[in-house]
Amino acid sequence: ATVIFSGIQPTGIPHLGNYLGALQNWRRLQDEAQPGAKLLYSIVDLHAITLPQQAPMLRQWKREMLAALLAVGLDPARSSIFYQSSVPAHTELMWILSCTASMGYLSRMTQWKSKLHLSDDASALDEKAKASLKLGLFSYPVLQAADILVHRATHVPVGEDQRQHLEFARECATNFNHTFGAGSKLLVPPETILSPAKRIMSLQTPTSKMSKSDTDPRSRILLTDSAEEIHKKIMAAKTDSTNAVSYDRAARPGVANLLELWASFDARGRGPEMLAEELGGQKASLKDLKTSVADVLVEEIPAIGVRYREFLEKDGGRYLDEVEEEGARVARKSADETMEIVKRAVGLSR
Numbered sequence: 001a002t003v004i005f006s007g008i009q010p011t012g013i014p015h016l017g018n019y020l021g022a023l024q025n026w027r028r029l030q031d032e033a034q035p036g037a038k039l040l041y042s043i044v045d046l047h048a049i050t051l052p053q054q055a056p057m058l059r060q061w062k063r064e065m066l067a068a069l070l071a072v073g074l075d076p077a078r079s080s081i082f083y084q085s086s087v088p089a090h091t092e093l094m095w096i097l098s099c100t101a102s103m104g105y106l107s108r109m110t111q112w113k114s115k116l117h118l119s120d121d122a123s124a125l126d127e128k129a130k131a132s133l134k135l136g137l138f139s140y141p142v143l144q145a146a147d148i149l150v151h152r153a154t155h156v157p158v159g160e161d162q163r164q165h166l167e168f169a170r171e172c173a174t175n176f177n178h179t180f181g182a183g184s185k186l187l188v189p190p191e192t193i194l195s196p197a198k199r200i201m202s203l204q205t206p207t208s209k210m211s212k213s214d215t216d217p218r219s220r221i222l223l224t225d226s227a228e229e230i231h232k233k234i235m236a237a238k239t240d241s242t243n244a245v246s247y248d249r250a251a252r253p254g255v256a257n258l259l260e261l262w263a264s265f266d267a268r269g270r271g272p273e274m275l276a277e278e279l280g281g282q283k284a285s286l287k288d289l290k291t292s293v294a295d296v297l298v299e300e301i302p303a304i305g306v307r308y309r310e311f312l313e314k315d316g317g318r319y320l321d322e323v324e325e326e327g328a329r330v331a332r333k334s335a336d337e338t339m340e341i342v343k344r345a346v347g348l349s350r
């Protein structure tokens with residue numbers, strides 16, 4: 001049976017990268033799912049605390065993320081949406097997996113290495129700074145693997161930046177099966193599903209990905225931005241000094257990003273190359289390109305913001321609680337079935 005699982009950190013309103021890289025795909029998979037397919041989407045609060053968080057903020061961000069997921073079109077009748085911490089089996093399986101996961105593999109992960117500053121610049125942290133890095137940040141991928149494997153997920157829709165974590169999850173499943181199941185398929189190695197817009201870039205630094213943690217708010221468009229804000233941010237996007245449109249990701253990253261944004265929303269399904277060719281033929285300027293991109297975004301995004309505010313307020317906030325409680329109930333049942341198999345195989349149950 002098909003089991004779809006994915007997760008998102010509750011660290012602020014999702015942006016266009018989250019939307020095009022992941023959430024749009026979550027919705028598509030839901031809308032195309034066969035009866036009997038299981039869909040689980042988690043707001044991963046335990047991952048969020050690998051960096052310092054303030055309790056009231058975290059609490060609020062979890063609710064906001066839930067409202068945002070409903071606003072993009074996840075339907076609780078078909079998709080179970082839940083907070084990761086509502087399903088203790090995620091952390092329980094994490095411990096068990098960490099007994100067969102290798103430190104060497106974890107220390108080679110890009111995200112960890114970027115914390116050590118080994119990947120992008122030469123100035124490695126000094127020993128004291130290294131020693132104060134947190135264990136949770138190091139073992140982050142093991143919890144992510146547990147999220148996926150505890151539901152025996154077959155497919156995981158994510159953006160490009162999660163590809164390595166997904167490979168690690170497959171490795172965890174294989175290791176576990178080898179150690180405890182003589183190779184039989186106790187845990188299921190999942191498949192990664194990438195969207196065509198798997199890596200949306202910052203509007204201000206188009207060589208790095210659009211990210212929630214960028215200090216410049218003009219670098220990203222939030223799903224709750226108004227038409228006016230979207231317009232402003234797109235018109236101010238960094239491009240280059242050639243005032244004509246062509247698609248060249250390496251030489252013209254800013255222009256390419258705009259074309260890719262447009263392509264992700266194009267009703268006629270034109271890809272970035274085709275859009276560039278058409279605009280080139282029309283001798284369009286970069287301003288023309290930006291105007292068109294802003295127009296297609298404004299057709300879809302502000303309506304999400306409207307629904308988002310409705311969901312936050314619905315029944316004085318009780319609606320969100322009910323959606324989450326029901327989602328968590330389904331997820332606990334799904335996870336408990338796997339834990340029974342796991343505990344029997346390891347020898348933890350009678």
Ligand code: TYM
Pocket residue numbers: 005006007008009010017018019020021022023044047143144145147148156157158159160161162165197198199200201209210211
């Ligand atoms: P997070 O919260 O950073 O991002 C959520 C999803 O958005 C995608 N994404 C992007 N896609 C394209 N372009 C971008 N600029 C961009 N920025 C973010 C991410 O790839 C992701 O799919 N570790 C995960 C959360 C997680 C998870 C899981 C995911 C925890 N457990 C289990 C899948 C399965 C994360 O931090 O995503």
